[in-house]
Every structure is written in structure tokens, then in C-alpha cells.
Amino acid sequence: xxxxxxxxxGEEVHGRLYVKVEKQEVRELIKTLKENxxxxxxxxxxxxWIDDGEFELVYHLWSYEYREHVMISTxxxxxxxxxxxxxxxxxxxxxxxREIKEMYGVNFIGNERLTxxxxxxxxxxPPMRKDFDSKKFIxxxxxxxxxxxDEDEGx
Amino acid sequence: xxxxxxxxxxxxASKKSLWILHFCTGCGAIEMPPVMTSRFxxxxxxxxxxxxxxxxxxxxxxxxxxxxxxxxxxxxxxQMQDPKYxxxxxxxxxxxxxxxDSYNTINQLDKYLPVDLYLAGCMPRPEGIINxxxxxxxxxxxxxxxxxxxxxxxxxxxxxxQEMAFKFGKVEE
Numbered sequence: 001x002x003x004x005x006x007x008x009x010g011e012e013v014h015g016r017l018y019v020k021v022e023k024q025e026v027r028e029l030i031k032t033l034k035e036n037x038x039x040x041x042x043x044x045x046x047x048x049w050i051d052d053g054e055f056e057l058v059y060h061l062w063s064y065e066y067r068e069h070v071m072i073s074t075x076x077x078x079x080x081x082x083x084x085x086x087x088x089x090x091x092x093x094x095x096x097x098r099e100i101k102e103m104y105g106v107n108f109i110g111n112e113r114l115t116x117x118x119x120x121x122x123x124x125x126p127p128m129r130k131d132f133d134s135k136k137f138i139x140x141x142x143x144x145x146x147x148x149x150d151e152d153e154g155x
Numbered sequence: 156x157x158x159x160x161x162x163x164x165x166x167x168a169s170k171k172s173l174w175i176l177h178f179c180t181g182c183g184a185i186e187m188p189p190v191m192t193s194r195f196x197x198x199x200x201x202x203x204x205x206x207x208x209x210x211x212x213x214x215x216x217x218x219x220x221x222x223x224x225x226x227x228x229x230x231x232x233x234q235m236q237d238p239k240y241x242x243x244x245x246x247x248x249x250x251x252x253x254x255x256d257s258y259n260t261i262n263q264l265d266k267y268l269p270v271d272l273y274l275a276g277c278m279p280r281p282e283g284i285i286n287x288x289x290x291x292x293x294x295x296x297x298x299x300x301x302x303x304x305x306x307x308x309x310x311x312x313x314x315x316x317q318e319m320a321f322k323f324g325k326v327e328e
Contacts, residue, residue, distance in 0.1 A: 119259065120223050123323055127258035134256045141324035142262045148269075148312045150305050 002066040006036045016069040023057075023074045023083060030059060030089055033070060038063040041089075044096035046104050050130040053078045055106055059086075076106070085110035103128035163298075169212070169238070170295040171201040173288070176211035176235070178228055181218015183244040183278050195281045202288060208234040213291070218278075219247035221259045222320055225267060229317060232268055239303045240271045240291060245278050252277060266316050269302030 003017045004010055007029060010019035021029060030041075042060035049056060052075075059072040076083055085108040087094035097108040102117045105126040116122065125132055177187050190197050191204055205211040208231045220228060232241070243264050246252035251262035264270055271294065274287040294300040306313060 118223065120226070121322060132258070134258055137258055138256055138262065142320065144324065145266050145316050145319050147263070147266050148305070148309050148316065150309055 001068055003033065003038070003063070003068050003070045007032060010070075013071075016071055019070065019072045021072060021074050023076055026057075026059065026072060026074050027084065027086055027089070029072055030061065030086060033061050033063075034089060037065045038068075038070060040064065041092055042069070044093060044100065046100045046106060046128075048078070048104060048128070048130045049075070050078070055104060057083060057100075057106070082107040082109050084108070087111055102126065105129065166296055166298060170292040173200075173202045173213050173240075173292070174205035174211045175202055175213045175215055176205050176208050176231070177215040177217055178231060179217050180220055180224050180228075181245065181247055183215075183217025186278050186281055186284060187215075187217065190281045190284050195285060197285060197288070200285070200288060200292070208232075209236065211235055212238070213240045213242060215242050215244055216248055216264060217244040219252060219254050219260050220264065222261060222323070223259075225261055225317070225320060229268065237303050237307075238295075238300075240295070240300050241268055241302055242272045242274060242287060242291060243270045244274050244284075245276055247277075249273055249275065261320055267313065267320060269305045269313075271300040271302040 001012060001017055004012070007019065010017045012018070019029065038061040040062040042062050045058045045060070047056040047058070054075045055078055056073055056075050061070045061072070062068070063070075074083075083106060085093070085097055087097065087110070094111055094113055097111050098114055098117050100106050101108065101111075101114045102119060102122075103126055108114065119127070124137065127134070127137075177184065179187070187204075189195055197203075208214070212235075214228075214232055214235060216228065232239070243249065247254060247260070248264035248270070251257070251260055254260040255262055261267065272287055272291050274283060276283055279287070291300060
């Protein structure tokens with residue numbers, strides 16, 4: 001794989017290069033790839049490994065020249081650890097970081113735009129965390145709202 | 156002529172000219188184009204799609220609603236002129252459908268808006284939609300579709316429910 005030659009590490013998984021790194025190394029790696037024709041930042045995703053107490057952040061990159069997909073994965077602690085914002089490398093990272101902040105509560109230092117995104121007026125814990133009890137939430141919020149009864153005005 | 160007699164005539168006339176505003180929230184929007192166009196041709200029943208809420212008679216909620224969308228639906232509904240009817244489409248507005256345990260999907264639409272007719276299915280076929288519309292026309296003629304009166308009468312209760320949903324259950328008394 002061309003990507004492996006460029007960065008000299010990682011393993012091939014299902015035709016993609018999967019690179020596990022520390023969070024300090026992510027910036028340098030993405031920068032190197034960007035300079036070597038990996039010009040498409042596909043997405044940034046987050047996985048909640050609740051048993052390990054960690055969040056996994058995966059940065060996906062794609063090259064049109066080599067037709068290769070690279071996944072750069074890093075793990076941070078669920079509580080009390082923050083990630084550096086990389087939106088100066090690819091501007092679209094800003095929006096992905098904004099979404100992950102809302103859905104998982106991961107803070108990205110340097111991103112000025114971590115404002116509410118999809119959820120308006122959300123007062124609870126971030127809903128995509130594994131310890132968010134969805135069924136209990138439904139029971140407390142939506143099921144506790146009473147139906148509007150009116151015997152005169154039948155439907 | 157008495158008011159009751161006149162309103163009966165007006166209902167018979169209005170049931171044959173329903174202008175529909177389809178609020179395309181979920182997958183139900185996909186079923187609407189065949190209903191509107193030549194294959195199923197809803198215009199032969201006097202129904203036509205309408206672009207604005209202020210000229211529409213029927214509000215079609217075509218799928219699941221998140222809390223964020225519900226706010227917009229309520230704005231649209233309150234802009235419509237009386238008499239107005241709400242048809243809830245598919246299983247999602249009935250009890251949440253496949254999104255019943257989602258953190259952001261309201262499960263039952265008629266807690267927040269008066270629904271005149273529920274149309275079950277996931278999604279309902281165009282035949283089902285036309286059948287529901289015929290049913291709605293019959294209800295209008297008989298004077299059974301009175302959701303808009305219910306909304307006026309119980310406005311406070313509806314507003315309270317809506318507010319509870321917007322704040323995700325955390326309402327300060």
C-alpha cells in the first residue's frame with residue numbers, strides 16, 4: 001500500500017490501512033498524508049469503549065490518486081481528557097468535532113464553534129454515550145407526557 | 156337558512172377540494188410523488204399539493220418527528236386557517252415506530268397536535284394514502300374531523316405538553 005510507504009506504519013485491514021497512534025501524533029500524521037496526495041478528509045468518527053473507559057477517535061482519509069483509505073485511530077480517556085482540534089488542516093473537521101462534542105461530550109481544544117448542533121435545548125448527558133439509558137429516558141420524558149383528553153371533541 | 160344547514164353544505168363542498176401540505180419529515184415523502192402524479196393521480200379526488208400552510212387544508216405528517224422538527228410543525232400548523240385537518244402517516248407518529256426508543260423522537264403525535272386520522276403502515280402504499288383521504292373526506296362531511304376545534308379548546312393543555320417535549324422533561328414550575 002502506498003500509504004504504508006508514506007507513513008511507514010499501520011496494518012492492512014479489509015483493504016484499508018489502520019494506524020493506531022497516540023493523540024499527540026495524529027496532527028503530524030494527517031499533515032504528512034495531506035502533503036502526499038491524501039487530499040480527501042472523509043470523516044471523523046467516535047466510538048465509546050465503555051469497558052475500557054475510553055473514546056476512540058478515528059480520522060478517515062482517502063486518496064484519489066492511489067485509491068486508498070487510511071484510518072488513523074487514537075484513544076482518549078472517557079473522563080477528563082481532551083483532544084486537540086485539527087480544523088486548520090481540513091476545515092470540515094470543525095463540523096465533525098462539533099457533532100462529536102454534542103453526541104459524546106468530547107472537548108476539542110481550539111475549536112471555537114462547539115455550539116449545540118442537532119439537539120436544541122438538550123439538558124441531559126450526551127445521548128450517544130453508552131451509559132445513556134435510552135429506554136429510561138423515553139419513559140421519563142415522552143411517555144410521562146399525558147395525552148390530551150376531551151370527551152366532547154371526539155376525533 | 157340556518158347555520159347548521161349552511162355549514163353542512165359548506166362541508167360537502169370543502170371535502171371535494173382538499174389542498175394538502177405535506178410536511179416531509181421521514182420516508183413517507185417518497186410515497187407522495189406517485190400519489191400526486193399520473194399513476195395514482197390524486198387530483199381526480201379534488202386534492203392538490205399546496206406550497207404554503209396558509210392556503211392548505213390538510214397537514215400531512217409523513218414520518219417520524221424529532222423534537223426539533225416538532226417545533227417547526229407546530230409553527231406550520233398554527234399558520235393554517237380553520238378548518239384544518241392533520242393526517243399522521245405511517246407507524247412513527249402513532250407510537251414511534253422503529254424509532255420508539257430514540258433519544259430525540261417524539262413517540263406519539265397526538266399528545267402535541269390533534270390528529271384527525273392515523274394512517275398505519277411502514278410506509279403506507281399510495282392506495283392506502285388515497286383510501287385514507289377518502290376516509291377523511293367522509294369524516295369531513297359528517298363533521299367528525301374536529302381536531303382543530305379540539306386544539307382551540309384545549310390550547311393550554313397542548314401548549315403545556317409541547318413545552319414539556321421541547322425541554323426534554325425538565326420544566327420548571
